[in-house]
Amino acid sequence: MAQTIIVVGGQWGDEGKGKIVDFLAEKADIVVRYAGGNNAGHTVIVGDKKFKFHLIPSGIVHENKLNIIGNGTVVDPEVLVSEIEDLERVGFKIDERRLVVSSSAHTILPKHREEDNPKKDVHARKIGTTGRGIGPCYRDKVARTGIRISEFIESDSEITRKIRPLVKDTCFIINEAIDQGKKVLFEGAQGTLLDIDHGTYPFVTSSNPTAGGALTGTGVGPTKIDSVIGVFKAYTTRVGAGPFPTELGTEDQTNAEGRWEDIEPVYKEALKEALEKANEGDEYFQGKYMRLMGKEYGTTTGRPRRTGWFDGVAARYAVMVNGMSAIAIMKLDVLQGLKKIKICKAYEVDGKITENFVLDTKKLWEVKPIYEEMPGWDGDISDARSLEDLPENAWNYLRRLEEISNAKIALVSVGPRRDQTIVIDDSVLF
Ligand code: GDP
């Protein structure tokens, strides 16, 4: 059993971290966000209610937990206040017993937001940023010209009056809690391949979503961490620009489909068409089927997510750079109906086969994925609650993901709800 767990995204974000954090938060005392800002979009479903969190940790829906926005994050004060007010509107009482913000977190100012505008700024457009001012804020932090939250609240306004009681020196709170034997959950945002150091630079975010970021982003030392859980989809998605070796179809094809509101009126027919064409072997429609089945539309920006097969090469790399103790495989239900499923197990680059992820981004655009094909399964698996409830082919697929990723699976998710979770190994959990 673990006392401290880091939850980290293993791919390009949106893996389902919010659901896993919510699942684990039930037993945690503290949930702490350690990197990123409101570029994140974490979906948590409780009963028939759906919550989308951007800045506030996903543990907030649980009573009697302390949620912390750590020093490694960047905080847009207006967004913070509006998320608090949204929660209060649906009956949550948010005070410093429930939500605390690190005094050392940096402040996203209006000028950061104005600069990071993909419609106006060529750089933001090239990366496909979320346009929330994240990059400019971290740039000012590193240039030592940023404003920390402790300084921001020195001024007097409606916003600072609301935030001031929540601001604390959070590294002491977290370390004292660990010393007292309390359970601490570190909630990752974004994903390993969006990491400023380990991701597909420059098509990355501006912080360290990887496990190391959970240490610098909270002020907790590495010897205090018991377990690192990597969250992966059973396939791959990416929102925004950048190389994506296992992509099905192209970024332009995906963008041309439009947003969720464009698809929703024709969803049923589009899904049926995509499955038929996918099973005839059309790669673009295989990707479109994942997008439709998985409702792969950005939680923060509503953009359609690019989709592709599970990239085992990238997964092995993510397992390595995070030192993952185990992994969670999410959205297995999305693949149902596909007659054949592929897993990328190596790349061909410059005419050579490699099993290592390619760090040179220019080369990564050009790698050719080497696939292994497995038979799919029919029928709905979203009611499965144990491995025995899964069809044999789904089980075989999971086993192969473990081998190729070089990691043990601790959790499998077969639907967005909390109860649609299969626990395989609880020794790395709370
Ligand atoms: P995060 O950013 O990693 O927290 O992930 P997001 O919340 O942005 O995106 C994940 C989406 O998948 C959300 O809409 C979740 O409700 C949904 N989801 C999570 N797990 C599952 C699953 O096992 N099956 C299905 N069908 N949906 C899931």
Ligand code: IMO
């Ligand atoms: P969660 O926590 C998916 C992507 C953006 C863009 C790049 C840089 O929900 O998994 P930024 O605004 O951070 O400067 O954009 O990173 N990106 C995400 N993609 N999920 C996220 O968060 C993301 N946060 C940033 O699309 O490509």
Ligand code: MG
């Ligand atoms: Mg998300």
